[in-house]
Amino acid sequence: MKKWLGLVFILMGLSAIAQNKIIPAPLSVKPAPGYFTFDPTTYFLGNDQVAYKDGYVIKDFLIKYYNLPLKTATKSIGVGKHIALKYDSTLAVADGGYHILISPENITITGKNNGGVLYGLLSIMQLIEKTGNTVQIPCGEITDYPQFQYRGMHLDCSRHFFDIAFIKKYIDYLAMYKMNTFHWHLTDDQGWRIEIKQYPKLTEIGAWRDGTMVGHYRDQQYDNVRYGGFYTQKEIKEIVRYATDRHITIIPEIEMPGHCMAALAAYPELGCVKDTTYQVAKGWGVFEDVFCPNDSTFIFLENVLDEVMALFPSPYIHVGGDEVEKIRWKNCSHCQQLIKEKGLVNEHGLQSYFIQRIEKYVNSKGRSIIGWDEILEGGLAQNATIMSWRGEEGAVLAAQQKHYAIMTPGSHCYFDYYQGAPQLEPLAIGGFVPLDKVYGFNPIPASLTPEQATYILGAQANIWTEYINFPEQVEYMLLPRMLALSEVLWTSKENKNYDDFLSRLLFHFQLLDKTNTNYAKSIYQINYKVTPASELNKLNITLLSNPQLGKIDVQTINVLNGSKNNFTYENPFTVSAETPYISAQLNGSIKNTPTTQIKLKFNKATGKSITLKNEPSKKYSADGGFTLINGVEATVNPSWNGSEWLGFLGTDLQAIIDLGEIDSIHSVTIGCLYDKLSWIYPAESVQIWVSTNGKNYEQAGKIKYNGDQKRNAITISSTVKTGRYIKIEAINLGTIPSGNPGAGSKPWLFIDEISVE
Numbered sequence: 001m002k003k004w005l006g007l008v009f010i011l012m013g014l015s016a017i018a019q020n021k022i023i024p025a026p027l028s029v030k031p032a033p034g035y036f037t038f039d040p041t042t043y044f045l046g047n048d049q050v051a052y053k054d055g056y057v058i059k060d061f062l063i064k065y066y067n068l069p070l071k072t073a074t075k076s077i078g079v080g081k082h083i084a085l086k087y088d089s090t091l092a093v094a095d096g097g098y099h100i101l102i103s104p105e106n107i108t109i110t111g112k113n114n115g116g117v118l119y120g121l122l123s124i125m126q127l128i129e130k131t132g133n134t135v136q137i138p139c140g141e142i143t144d145y146p147q148f149q150y151r152g153m154h155l156d157c158s159r160h161f162f163d164i165a166f167i168k169k170y171i172d173y174l175a176m177y178k179m180n181t182f183h184w185h186l187t188d189d190q191g192w193r194i195e196i197k198q199y200p201k202l203t204e205i206g207a208w209r210d211g212t213m214v215g216h217y218r219d220q221q222y223d224n225v226r227y228g229g230f231y232t233q234k235e236i237k238e239i240v241r242y243a244t245d246r247h248i249t250i251i252p253e254i255e256m257p258g259h260c261m262a263a264l265a266a267y268p269e270l271g272c273v274k275d276t277t278y279q280v281a282k283g284w285g286v287f288e289d290v291f292c293p294n295d296s297t298f299i300f301l302e303n304v305l306d307e308v309m310a311l312f313p314s315p316y317i318h319v320g321g322d323e324v325e326k327i328r329w330k331n332c333s334h335c336q337q338l339i340k341e342k343g344l345v346n347e348h349g350l351q352s353y354f355i356q357r358i359e360k361y362v363n364s365k366g367r368s369i370i371g372w373d374e375i376l377e378g379g380l381a382q383n384a385t386i387m388s389w390r391g392e393e394g395a396v397l398a399a400q401q402k403h404y405a406i407m408t409p410g411s412h413c414y415f416d417y418y419q420g421a422p423q424l425e426p427l428a429i430g431g432f433v434p435l436d437k438v439y440g441f442n443p444i445p446a447s448l449t450p451e452q453a454t455y456i457l458g459a460q461a462n463i464w465t466e467y468i469n470f471p472e473q474v475e476y477m478l479l480p481r482m483l484a485l486s487e488v489l490w491t492s493k494e495n496k497n498y499d500d501f502l503s504r505l506l507f508h509f510q511l512l513d514k515t516n517t518n519y520a521k522s523i524y525q526i527n528y529k530v531t532p533a534s535e536l537n538k539l540n541i542t543l544l545s546n547p548q549l550g551k552i553d554v555q556t557i558n559v560l561n562g563s564k565n566n567f568t569y570e571n572p573f574t575v576s577a578e579t580p581y582i583s584a585q586l587n588g589s590i591k592n593t594p595t596t597q598i599k600l601k602f603n604k605a606t607g608k609s610i611t612l613k614n615e616p617s618k619k620y621s622a623d624g625g626f627t628l629i630n631g632v633e634a635t636v637n638p639s640w641n642g643s644e645w646l647g648f649l650g651t652d653l654q655a656i657i658d659l660g661e662i663d664s665i666h667s668v669t670i671g672c673l674y675d676k677l678s679w680i681y682p683a684e685s686v687q688i689w690v691s692t693n694g695k696n697y698e699q700a701g702k703i704k705y706n707g708d709q710k711r712n713a714i715t716i717s718s719t720v721k722t723g724r725y726i727k728i729e730a731i732n733l734g735t736i737p738s739g740n741p742g743a744g745s746k747p748w749l750f751i752d753e754i755s756v757e
């Protein structure tokens with residue numbers, strides 16, 4: 001009985017939320033009859049300075065999104081309808097919470113503190129309904145507060161530079177969805193972006209590079225166009241003010257002791273190697289040159305931090321600490337001497353010494369440091385907060401030692417990763433963090449005790465910009481994933497529901513369309529699965545999409561007579577060599593959604609049965625052996641999990657294909673990937689055998705292979721002209737040749753489609 005009641009309450013809660021469109025979903029919404037209708041005299045009444053300012057911020061949003069100009073006032077101005085805004089520190093909600101009462105006469109918004117009034121205003125803004133000239137808000141009561149106090153978004157402005165007009169927009173997006181922290185990545189190898197008065201060369205030299213990587217890192221191509229930019233201190237002050245008005249704290253990041261090529265290019269004396277010219281990096285990656293931990297470096301960094309702290313009131317200063325190569329320190333006599341003198345274990349100890357020394361300085365100015373999780377290695381600084389990016393391990397270790405941690409694991413929070421199928425997305429670094437993955441994120445690692453869990457402040461998503469050169473592209477990577485993250489951080493577990501989120505999201509897409517904001521439509525992509533069909537020489541196609549988003553329109557093209565067949569997708573369907581081209585698109589309320597095009601290549605092996613002797617590595621196992629004969633040729637981007645490649649680490653491919661009947665066989669072709677940087681090498685040789693009964697095999701061909709294409713099609717002509725079973729062996733190269741990345745280790749063998757002609 002009790003259980004039943006619980007369920008009824010949950011359903012009631014959901015239906016109340018479903019009626020509104022607010023993202024992130026509020027804690028409690030109680031609808032009441034009637035509407036508050038805006039009229040030309042409606043105004044915001046802010047009875048204290050901060051509340052008044054919050055009203056002011058919303059004014060801009062209302063004009064932009066609803067073409068609704070509202071006045072603000074600090075005193076009641078007579079008869080007009082008003083929205084009363086006030087802060088009340090005794091309100092019984094968590095920090096940043098608010099209470100709203102909407103009646104036909106007026107609206108009262110009470111915020112606890114830290115943006116409560118602004119958040120209340122943002123919620124009612126999302127409830128506005130506009131029909132014709134009537135603008136109204138349904139009556140009711142909302143009580144709401146966030147689950148996590150740290151709700152962050154990061155932006156890398158070093159790899160690519162974004163001007164202050166865009167930074168303001170970015171801050172607007174964050175505020176709209178109740179995020180409260182902007183982590184501003186201001187320095188890195190590829191550019192120093194903050195004016196430091198005492199060290200003008202940081203921006204004269206360090207803010208500019210002589211070229212930029214084009215295409216993907218694995219292509220190793222560059223342009224030679226000078227690129228750069230930086231923020232003056234005046235601009236930074238303006239941005240800090242802008243963010244503060246929107247209850248957003250900006251945490252500046254000054255990277256040390258690694259990721260500092262731009263600083264070294266400006267002041268070479270800060271590096272370990274003398275007599276060298278450092279360059280602002282043109283390419284991506286991790287560089288061997290790092291700050292040398294000598295006294296003049298510390299004086300430099302302290303002076304820089306003084307100016308940074310004067311600009312940013314944030315209680316936290318981010319000092320980086322990630323991906324620090326140790327090779328320079330190993331070969332530096334000063335560093336080795338310092339290790340001895342201070343009794344440090346090794347270069348890792350030196351890394352902790354570095355961070356701890358900086359931490360002491362920052363602490364002496366009344367601020368705390370945040371560092372990437374590498375600062376845990378070799379001993380944690382006094383009271384540093386950890387940003388856990390290499391999984392959740394860093395946060396777990398930090399919380400166990402009673403240190404605060406912010407979750408930003410690559411698996412859920414890297415918004416520079418793909419959010420859809422790479423072939424349908426703009427080029428990205430790799431990885432796969434789709435919207436539902438972000439939505440499903442739980443910032444509290446399962447292994448923590450409730451006591452330890454209190455050390456998890458919240459989470460943040462990162463936008464690293466190696467592959468993101470324009471504001472529109474930042475928007476694309478940010479939206480809608482940030483909306484999912486905002487719900488992860490704000491909304492209570494009970495009110496979280498992905499399908500409900502998607503239905504609310506449609507309204508937000510329309511809002512974004514109104515303001516010409518770019519966003520990804522990747523959730524509208526249709527994925528597909530090719531499976532064996534019961535009939536010989538055919539394949540089954542299953543289309544996958546979220547039914548919430550609309551029905552799927554399908555078109556197949558007959559290549560023999562050119563005829564087209566259009567239908568609405570209901571169930572998996574069968575295709576053959578005559579109908580190898582299929583296109584599918586969602587038919588929903590959002591325009592210009594992506595089209596999925598499937599181009600199948602049929603041959604004698606397609607859709608037949610296949611057995612593998614060795615299993616591929618779990619990470620690259622796709623649909624197992626069937627992947628090799630499913631008619632779909634892999635792309636050369638292997639980083640996506642849904643990829644078509646089967647990957648074998650150090651082992652060979654051994655496959656037997658059963659054609660189902662005795663047939664003529666002239667040649668067998670297999671696809672092999674070649675990507676040295678990823679340790680992937682084509683087969684060293686390929687052999688085939690043919691059999692009529694599956695027992696006695698006759699050798700039918702063998703070739704040594706030495707190709708150097710990205711995708712290598714290795715073809716072997718068969719000396720045996722008929723048979724039913726074909727055994728194929730592709731031999732792994734065995735060892736990565738010297739002079740190459742990973743030399744001496746086992747290489748990967750990546751195989752895709754096998755075709756038999």
Ligand code: TNX
Nearest residue numbers: 322323372389416429464465
């Ligand atoms: C790792 S996350 C980095 C960044 C790169 C990013 C690309 C972190 C602390 N360091 O320097 O931009 O990967 O995803």
